[in-house]
Amino acid sequence: MSPTGANSVSLPSRRYDLHTHSLRSDGTLAPADLVARAHAAGVEVLALTDHDVTDGLAEARAAADRLGITLIAGVEISVSWQGQTLHIVGLNIDVADASLQSGLARLREFRQWRAEEIGRRLAKKRIEGAYEGARRLAKGTIVSRTHFARFLTEQGYVRSPQHAFKQLLSSGKPGHVSGQWATLEEAVRWIRAGGGQAVIAHPARYKLSSGKLQRLLGEFRECGGEAIEVISGSHAPEANQHFARLATEQNFFASAGSDYHGPEKTWMDLGKLPALPQGCIPVWRDWEMKRTLKLNTSVNQQRLSVGAG
Numbered sequence: 053m054s055p056t057g058a059n060s061v062s063l064p065s066r067r068y069d070l071h072t073h074s075l076r077s078d079g080t081l082a083p084a085d086l087v088a089r090a091h092a093a094g095v096e097v098l099a100l101t102d103h104d105v106t107d108g109l110a111e112a113r114a115a116a117d118r119l120g121i122t123l124i125a126g127v128e129i130s131v132s133w134q135g136q137t138l139h140i141v142g143l144n145i146d147v148a149d150a151s152l153q154s155g156l157a158r159l160r161e162f163r164q165w166r167a168e169e170i171g172r173r174l175a176k177k178r179i180e181g182a183y184e185g186a187r188r189l190a191k192g193t194i195v196s197r198t199h200f201a202r203f204l205t206e207q208g209y210v211r212s213p214q215h216a217f218k219q220l221l222s223s224g225k226p227g228h229v230s231g232q233w234a235t236l237e238e239a240v241r242w243i244r245a246g247g248g249q250a251v252i253a254h255p256a257r258y259k260l261s262s263g264k265l266q267r268l269l270g271e272f273r274e275c276g277g278e279a280i281e282v283i284s285g286s287h288a289p290e291a292n293q294h295f296a297r298l299a300t301e302q303n304f305f306a307s308a309g310s311d312y313h314g315p316e317k318t319w320m321d322l323g324k325l326p327a328l329p330q331g332c333i334p335v336w337r338d339w340e341m342k343r344t345l346k347l348n349t350s351v352n353q354q355r356l357s358v359g360a361g
């Protein structure tokens with residue numbers, strides 16, 4: 053569905069963070085600790101969106117229920133598109149959907165092979181034991197470039213994880229292995245299979261030309277993609293404004309997420325996101341409408357039963 057039509061119902065404004073990571077992918081907090089920290093920071097609706105895996109959601113759900121914060125089941129899917137890697141966030145996914153889970157399993161298989169290959173390439177640069185080191189830091193979950201970056205920093209090969217990306221792990225550098233991730237169409241299909249919404253994550257980070265960006269938006273919409281992450285903790289403020297305009301003009305829903313990975317914070321802390329700019333139609337509009345209707349119905353039912361009693 054596209055976000056046409058004026059927002060005629062007045063919805064409560066809650067604090068949303070719809071893009072975060074736990075140690076089930078490359079974050080550093082356990083899902084329950086992430087939820088507790090988000091709650092303490094004033095977040096009211098949180099999506100856990102680990103890379104290519106949904107293992108953390110059950111623990112996050114239990115913690116969210118205990119604390120009274122709304123948890124949105126999410127995932128961040130790695131996609132190869134026109135020779136580069138893009139990330140598509142899925143919100144309100146169905147973790148029980150077989151097509152989603154077999155798709156994610158395929159990406160994790162590639163990820164495992166890629167980690168070993170990164171290790172082999174770094175060994176050629178006389179960096180020994182990188183795969184084993186990254187695997188140790190990943191503590192039994194998926195091995196991401198973030199774990200390589202932490203290993204390279206820990207061992208003194210680079211000054212910081214950012215330097216590891218810049219010098220060794222990003223495209224064109226010795227430890228880079230190009231992706232064979234999902235196609236855009238697959239990622240959107242897996243997300244939508246269980247009724248979820250697909251969101252283009254942190255669009256400013258891809259540094260696309262305006263022609264290529266238009267092509268991406270067109271293909272994304274054709275596949276059933278609905279939203280753009282207009283506000284990202286990894287965007288500069290001008291980028292937020294730029295993508296807010298684009299989403300409004302082209303009739304995409306707008307999402308907002310910190311891309312939080314842990315207290316060592318690469319981008320932004322929890323609970324610090326700016327509001328969506330005027331004119332944006334939030335990706336949560338329809339969820340909130342349903343919730344408001346449900347709340348009203350239950351209040352009315354209580355009134356009726358009190359009246360009857």
Ligand code: AMP
Nearest residue numbers: 078103130195196197198213214217318
């Ligand atoms: P992967 O999915 O294994 O290719 O790893 C991608 C992850 O690396 C992203 O989700 C970020 O968390 C992290 N990342 C990518 N680029 C950078 C960077 N320049 N500095 C710090 N972290 C980065």
Ligand code: MN
Nearest residue numbers: 073078103198
């Ligand atoms: Mn990450």
Ligand code: MN
Nearest residue numbers: 128139253254
């Ligand atoms: Mn990402």
Ligand code: MN
Nearest residue numbers: 071073128311
């Ligand atoms: Mn992310």
